[in-house]
Amino acid sequence: MITEWSAGGYDHRMRRRRRPAVIVLLGIDGAGKSTQARRLARTLSAAGRPASSFNNGGGRPLLDALARRLGRRDGPDLLGRRVHVAVEATYRGLAITRALALSRLTGRIAVMDRYVYCQYAVMRLRGDGEARGVRVAYRRFPAPDLVVLFTVPATLAQQRVELRGRDHEDLDRLVAFAEAYRNLPEAPMFRELPASGTPDEVHAALYPLVTDALGRRLDRPAVRPRATHLLRERATRRPTSSRRNVGWLRRRTEARQLHGSSNHPPPRSTR
Template structure:
């Protein structure tokens, strides 16, 4: 069986990775390349809601500075395992919203201990076929987060996240795409990166066009 294509999108909150990942999975499927979107998050919104329900400000306050990264890393590991099992079982393309790198970055930006232990635990997780980093100015990312009306992000934190991504030892192997521009332009750039990876899997895999199908 041909090794499945794993396309990962990473970037700071507000970079557009979730929007672009969902749309990419739809476009690929519409072009005859069966693909699915997978969110590989650490559960922060859930933990924050749970924390506020019991009178705590956020998940870190709920679990404590030591336990929270463990919970977050474990939840992300479970999500990634689900993604890999699906892709290996079906041989289909998986579009990954976040991956291991996001855990390294968030822990580094928060100043958490245990980064080496998480890296060691995640060593068995295979690298994606390609990792696309959506580069967005922290100020733009902050405005997008606020516009969603779901949560907020401090500008200093977004800057720390951006710096942490760029400091990753793996960053040199990432494909850096400008995420500040029009979403259609970002999508076109992403299609250009992905097309060679899925060539031959669909009759029109390399063509561009609007989203026309639901994620499989």
């Protein structure tokens, strides 16, 4: 059962933060990410927590379709491995940047259908190296409040992709892609969620994970302890600095009065 949330309390507490929450859904093609992202955004909004879903793909369908039209096998075959990685990572990075900007401007929770981890996983799948350059470029993106990895048998995922009728996925590739996700350095922070059931069943299991993550986020302080300490330290320094300035001006004025004029400095010693 989905619990209604107080919109007023949510708005009041969320205003203290610079950015709305970021919820990330991951998984191989056919795992149901896009369906659940859209549904989750609708459910959160209906419960008083405004949310929007964003698709952060790397442009693979477009690049592969273009490659086939030009007589090549796929995007990497058309552009070469290094150029393809640069184009793909840039395409995904721009999508994530747009999603985060819209989320911050509207104040709505960002439900991300794919995120930076998808780029790392697909590069690991293709053997593109350690992705150091891509990780450096992506490090400006915030860490999500929750990352959910949908797990589903590769055979079922392949069937779902075929039913869509837009593209085809090789079974071995899906198996290797799932393994690439599990082998990422960030994998321990992922919450794995079995996604073999119906959309209703998956959503019923997903929603409590999301509300729990959002609740923990609101319980954390709006300002980091280090920043609070610095603000307190600066606040205590200002009066001391002001008293020093006042004392220095008073002593200077008294010294000038002793020499009979406030318009001329005291005579220098001739010794």
